[in-house]
Amino acid sequence: MSADEAQRTIRCLVAKVGLDGHDRGAHVIARAFRDAGFEVVYSGLHRSPDEIVQAAVQEDVDVLGISILSGAHNTLVPKVIDGLAEYGALEDTLLIVGGIVPEEDREDLREMGVAEVFGPGASMKEMIAYVREHAPER
Amino acid sequence: MTEQLIEALLDGDHRALARTITKIENRSPGYRDLVSELHAHTGHADVIGITGSPGAGKSTLVDKLAKAYRDQDLTVGVIAIDPSSPFTGGAVLGDRIRMASNVGDMDVFFRSMSARGTLGGLSTATTDAVKALDAFGKDKILVETVGAGQNEIDIVRTADTVTVLVPPGSGDDVQMLKAGILEIADLFVVNKADLPGSDRTVQELREMLGMRDRETRGHHGVGTPGMNDAVERNDGDWTPPIVETVANDGTGVDDLLDALADHRDHLESSGQLEARTRSRYAAEIRQLLREDANALLAEELDARGGLDAFVQQVLDRESDPYSVADELVAPIEECVRERRND
Numbered sequence: 001m002s003a004d005e006a007q008r009t010i011r012c013l014v015a016k017v018g019l020d021g022h023d024r025g026a027h028v029i030a031r032a033f034r035d036a037g038f039e040v041v042y043s044g045l046h047r048s049p050d051e052i053v054q055a056a057v058q059e060d061v062d063v064l065g066i067s068i069l070s071g072a073h074n075t076l077v078p079k080v081i082d083g084l085a086e087y088g089a090l091e092d093t094l095l096i097v098g099g100i101v102p103e104e105d106r107e108d109l110r111e112m113g114v115a116e117v118f119g120p121g122a123s124m125k126e127m128i129a130y131v132r133e134h135a136p137e138r
Numbered sequence: 139m140t141e142q143l144i145e146a147l148l149d150g151d152h153r154a155l156a157r158t159i160t161k162i163e164n165r166s167p168g169y170r171d172l173v174s175e176l177h178a179h180t181g182h183a184d185v186i187g188i189t190g191s192p193g194a195g196k197s198t199l200v201d202k203l204a205k206a207y208r209d210q211d212l213t214v215g216v217i218a219i220d221p222s223s224p225f226t227g228g229a230v231l232g233d234r235i236r237m238a239s240n241v242g243d244m245d246v247f248f249r250s251m252s253a254r255g256t257l258g259g260l261s262t263a264t265t266d267a268v269k270a271l272d273a274f275g276k277d278k279i280l281v282e283t284v285g286a287g288q289n290e291i292d293i294v295r296t297a298d299t300v301t302v303l304v305p306p307g308s309g310d311d312v313q314m315l316k317a318g319i320l321e322i323a324d325l326f327v328v329n330k331a332d333l334p335g336s337d338r339t340v341q342e343l344r345e346m347l348g349m350r351d352r353e354t355r356g357h358h359g360v361g362t363p364g365m366n367d368a369v370e371r372n373d374g375d376w377t378p379p380i381v382e383t384v385a386n387d388g389t390g391v392d393d394l395l396d397a398l399a400d401h402r403d404h405l406e407s408s409g410q411l412e413a414r415t416r417s418r419y420a421a422e423i424r425q426l427l428r429e430d431a432n433a434l435l436a437e438e439l440d441a442r443g444g445l446d447a448f449v450q451q452v453l454d455r456e457s458d459p460y461s462v463a464d465e466l467v468a469p470i471e472e473c474v475r476e477r478r479n480d
Contacts, residue, residue, distance in 0.1 A: 008164045008166075009163075009164070009227065009252070009254070011160075030230050031230070033228065034223060034226070034228035034229060034230050035223070035226055035228060036226065036228060037223075037226040037227045037228045038228050039222075039228065039229045039231060039250075039252045040228070040229065040230045040231065041231045041232075041234055041250050042230060042231070042232050042234070042235065043234065043235070044234070044235035048241070048242070050241075050242050051241055051242060054241075054242060054244060055234060055248075057152055057153055057156055058152065058156055058247055058248055058249055059156070059234075059249060059250055060153075060156035060157055060159065060160045087152065087153050088153055089153060138160075
């Protein structure tokens with residue numbers, strides 16, 4: 001029946017984690033995702049990894065985008081990943097990281113389960129296309 | 139799949155609850171079975187609607203209420219709806235930011251929802267999502283509407299108690315005469331009561347309530363009876379209290395809790411709770427019937443080659459809209475009558 005047909009909308013959580021007060025980028029991305037037709041939950045500033053996990057699980061997002069400009073990604077991202085795994089949410093959540101992440105750390109993040117890292121200069125178009133292509137099938 | 143999900147949800151699995159709500163929102167295949175199954179487990183939660191204009195303080199107040207209920211050892215579910223873009227369908231859901239008092243407490247299940255194009259202040263999925271939270275075992279369910287102006291009154295179709303937030307300086311006494319959102323309140327909250335003008339707003343609300351004619355109110359629900367979704371709200375014995383709060387610092391939240399508890403007692407002792415529930419289910423069935431009948435007709439229309447050919451006939455004056463409708467409905471009518479007589 002037509003009413004049953006997929007009205008699937010990609011849901012994203014744009015998250016700011018840790019002691020990092022720079023959210024201009026996160027706002028710009030939230031807006032761009034909105035304009036791409038996604039539903040964007042914005043976490044607000046200074047969230048702990050636990051809060052991010054709680055939000056990701058309750059909101060059942062397809063995509064979790066973590067914005068970190070503080071350099072603490074090697075500490076914070078693993079905590080989020082562990083939390084997602086605890087709730088069985090790691091497998092079907094597309095995890096992306098944006099911000100200032102040195103080249104040598106990126107591979108480690110990928111091995112932990114981050115799908116992609118976007119640094120300065122990444123284009124919105126590119127990110128939106130990436131999310132559309134890789135949002136998990138459920 | 140559905141069975142496993144239901145089992146996990148009833149078992150208290152947060153992720154299963156989250157996934158169930160997603161399926162309901164997306165109208166994924168099988169969501170109807172899911173909601174049907176859930177229904178048997180519902181009917182225990184107290185559903186409180188919070189509505190009011192954008193920036194009135196709904197989210198902040200919801201946060202404080204959730205915290206207060208948690209302090210009473212009650213579990214809480216929150217559904218907060220934000221508008222969706224009429225152009226792209228996208229949305230930024232920002233109500234969660236205000237949930238500062240309940241950080242890390244999984245027994246507050248907070249879910250943001252986009253209105254997905256619906257204009258009544260809720261999403262079509264909201265009522266079913268409330269059922270999921272109810273079946274999960276939440277004691278209190280808070281439903282926060284889209285920032286509402288004057289006419290977004292869908293919340294009466296979901297909530298047992300409707301709280302309308304009125305910020306100070308909401309306009310003069312003529313605004314208070316207008317139909318719509320002010321009529322659906324079971325209680326009023328004048329939030330930001332520390333701002334100038336709040337006394338006057340309280341006064342104007344009080345005058346408005348004083349003018350209500352209980353006799354006439356006793357006989358009318360919201361809207362008109364018949365095949366529409368009118369929800370009966372003939373509650374002549376209840377005068378909505380006006381509570382003043384400052385949600386930011388929690389002032390007045392205790393008064394609000396008392397007022398909510400009073401209303402709940404009133405609903406139970408007066409039989410209104412059952413009456414409202416009945417009328418809500420009736421409205422829900424009517425709406426489903428309309429949707430399903432529409433889908434059936436759409437199918438029939440497709441089978442007959444689509445609407446365009448009929449439009450052309452009408453345009454060419456070979457037929458007219460009434461005849462087309464008769465022609466399309468006739469076979470369905472015939473089938474139904476035959477079956478009924480069997």
